[in-house]
Amino acid sequence: STTLATLLKKLDSSLNILMVERLDQVAAESTDGWNNAGTGHAGYCELNYTPQGADGNVAIERALTINANYEISQQLWSSLVESGDLPSPDQFINSTPHISFVWGKENVEFLRKRYEKLKDHHLFADIEYSEDTQTLTEWMPLVMGERADGEPVAATRVAYGADVDFGSLTRNMVASLEKQNDFDLRLGHEVTALKKNGGNNWHVTIKNRSTGKKEAITAGFVFLGAG
Structure with a gap:
């Protein structure tokens, strides 16, 4: 997900990108250095x-x-x-x-x-x-x-x-992305619904895992990065 976001931002800095991560930090599972062969x-x-x-x-x-x-x-x-x-x-x-x-x-x-x-x-x-x-x-x-x-x-x-160390690599790329305009990282959120409407857009529902609050998002493109 981070590599794709980085490449897209290099190709078109005006793109509006939202990254959703269910954990409280990025690269904490299979990407983390302790969990990856490297x-x-x-x-x-x-x-x-x-x-x-x-x-x-x-x-x-x-x-x-x-x-x-x-x-x-x-x-x-x-x-x-x-x-x-x-x-x-x-x-x-x-x-x-x-x-x-x-x-x-x-x-x-x-x-x-x-x-x-x-x-x-x-x-x-x-x-x-x-x-x-x-x-x-x-x-x-x-x-x-x-x-x-x-x-x-x-x-x-x-x-x-x-x-x-793919964990370090990923976290550093995310830190760079967060300094750019039109990039938003939502930690502690999970996707609860994903549906394509009659046009070319997707309706994505995300939930804050701490508060339980849900939010509806319309996106032109969705990438699932869960390895």
């Missing part, structure tokens, strides 16, 4: 983005698309830092390696196939792969300290991955 969903380490079919083939198309989109997100954040809409990057994004670790013969074979396909694409050209226990111990000593001797293990690593 990988930026770059596709470097998320194995579910590269499923293996019944024929043994590993599909990488989804990982490529997600990684390319993540690069666009980073470009957006950079531009917002330059324009003063976001603070110093170290307040919401920091460098950290992205590692995928597997154990067991079948999983090791899967990871090897995944690596072989990804490394040939320019977006993943710097991905590393190893089955060497000494190398893996250097990459992740705490994890390797618990492994059984002789158990097949493997890992891939992208050294320049990032950890994103």
